[in-house]
Amino acid sequence: MRSAELIELWRGGQLESLHRGHVVICDKSGVVEAWGKPSQIIFPRSSCKMMQALPLIESGAADAVGLTERQLALSCASHNGARLHVDAVESWLKDLGMGESDLRCGSHMPGDKDENRRLTCSDESPCQYHNNCSGKHAGFLTLNRHLNGGSEYDEVDHPVQQAVKQAFEEVTGETSPGYGIDGCSAPNWSCSLEGLGRAMAAFANPGSDRRGQAMRRLTDAMRKYPEMVAGEGRACTILMRAMNHNVAVKTGAEAVFVGILPEQGLGIALKIRDGATRASEAAITALLVHMGVLEESHPAVGQFLTDPQKNWRGKITGEMRTSAGFPA
C-alpha cells in the first residue's frame, strides 16, 4: 500500500501540482477509515506537543506551580511569537524564577506580522521567547524544576525527555523506531501514522485515571485558547474557532496535522508525503467537513481549500481540489 493522492492544484483547467499522503481516522479501538498507508513511519513533529506535555501534568509539576489553563494551551503551542505569546512565556518563567537564558529552543524571527515588523524596523534581534516552541520549553523547564533535573533538559537521556518518551510510547502503543532532533533542539520520536491516530483517539476518549484527566485538561485548554496554540491568521487557531471550540487540531512541521474530536470519540492524523503545509491544511479542512464538525460554508473552508486562487491583480488563476476518493 502506498501514499494516496489527496490534494490537487489546478490552473486553466489543467492539473498543475499534486500532493500525496497518508491519513487515518481512529476510534479508541483503532483505525476506522484510512487513505494511503496507516503503517507509514513519520515524525509527528509539533503535532505531538499535547503528548509531550502529559508528564508536565501527570508528574504534578503543573499543579505544584499553579499553571493556568491558558499556560497549558501554550505548552502545546507552535505559536506566532506575537507579543501575546512572548509576554506569556516571559512571565511564566519569571514566576518560576527563571528567564530567557534557561531556554534551549533557540531564536528565530516571529511569524506574527506586527512583532516581526517591530523587530525588523528597530534592528532588534528575536530572543528565545519568540521561538514558536517556547511554550513547550517553558513546560519542559517547569517539569525539570519539579524533577530537580540538570539544565540540559533537551538532551535525549535527560529525565524530562525520558518522561516524554515513555508517555509518547504508551499513548501511541508503539516502541518508537528512534528520534530526530527537532527545530527547537528537543528530541522528536517517530511512530506510525496509525500510532499517532490512536494517540489522538485516546485524547478524544479520556478515562478517569491520572492520564485520562491530563489528556482532558490539555485538549480542553487547546480548544478554549486557540489563539495561544498558534496565533492570528494561523490554521490551528482559525479552525478551532470555526468549530466553536468543539475540536482540538494541531499542525506539525513537514505537513503533519492531527485532530481530537471528543464528542465523536475520534482522532485524526495525516502526513503529506512532500511536507507541504498548504496541502496538510487543505486536507485537515476537507476531513473536518467530511466528519461534520466544520460547516462547509464557513469562510475557513474557503481560506484553506475551496476559495479560487487569485493573483496580484485579483484575477482567478486556479483552484485547489481534493483528489477523487478523498475524503469521500
Next chain:
Amino acid sequence: MRSAELIELWRGGQLESLHRGHVVICDKSGVVEAWGKPSQIIFPRSSCKMMQALPLIESGAADAVGLTERQLALSCASHNGARLHVDAVESWLKDLGMGESDLRCGSHMPGDKDENRRLTCSDESPCQYHNNCSGKHAGFLTLNRHLNGGSEYDEVDHPVQQAVKQAFEEVTGETSPGYGIDGCSAPNWSCSLEGLGRAMAAFANPGSDRRGQAMRRLTDAMRKYPEMVAGEGRACTILMRAMNHNVAVKTGAEAVFVGILPEQGLGIALKIRDGATRASEAAITALLVHMGVLEESHPAVGQFLTDPQKNWRGKITGEMRTSAGFPA
C-alpha cells in the same frame, strides 16, 4: 510510466519527506535521458520566459529601441524586486515614454531583503516595478509598441500573446493543450516536459537563422547578467555564477527548472510534482553536477543539496538526499 522519486529529506536517520517528479535531458534530436514521465503535461510558468522573449527580438522591436544585453536578461527574469531591478525597469519604460501604470503585472512585496525592509519600515506600498515579472512585461510593452497593439497586452488574443504562443509552440514542437493565467496575469501555455526539454536543447543548439540568433542572444544575456535574471541569494543567480556563466538556468513557479548547456548542446527540464521549490533547486543542482558543469565541491552544491540541515541553535537535524537512481 509515473513520476520518479527524486529528492528526500532525512531526519535522525529516517526518511521524513519525499519529492517525486519528472526530468528530461534533451539534445537537438530529442530525449537522451529521463526520470519519470517525459510526456507529462506541465505549466512551465516562468521557466519559459526566454521563449516568451523570442518575439521581442525576432520582430525587430528590441533593436528598434536599442535594448541592451542587460535589458534582454531582465526580459527573461523572475527578479527579486531589488533597487537594481526596480530602477532598471523604470528607466527602460521611461526611455519608451511609458511608466508604471502601463504595466499589467500587478504589485507584490519584493523578495529582496533590503528593499522589502525599506518598504515595510517606511509604510510604502510596492509598485508594479517590484513584481518579479516586471522585466518580462517591459519586454511585452516594447514589443507591443512595435506592433502598435492595444494597451491590454496581457490578454490571450492580443497580438503580443499570440506572437508568444506561436514561438512557444514552434520551439516546443507541440500544439499546446491550453493556457493558464500566471501570477503576473499573462497567459502561460502548457506543454509536455519533453517539449520544454526540446525547447531548451534548441536554445543550446542555435542555428544561424533569425530564430537561432535570437535564442543565442537571450541565452548569452542570461549567462552574462545572472544578477538581472533573479537576484542575490537566489538559485538561478548563484548557480549561473557557480558555473562560470557557461550554463543558463531558470526557475519557474510550482517547482519547474530548466537548463541550457550550449557547450554540450543539451537542454534540461524538470518539474517536481508537488510544486516544492526546495526540491526543484536540489534536483537541478544534482543534475548540473551529474552533467559535469557544476563542481561537486562548489558551495552552491552545499547550499541547495548537500549541506546538513541545521536548526536555530546550529544543531544538525538532518540532510537532503537524491533518491536511488537519480541522477545516476
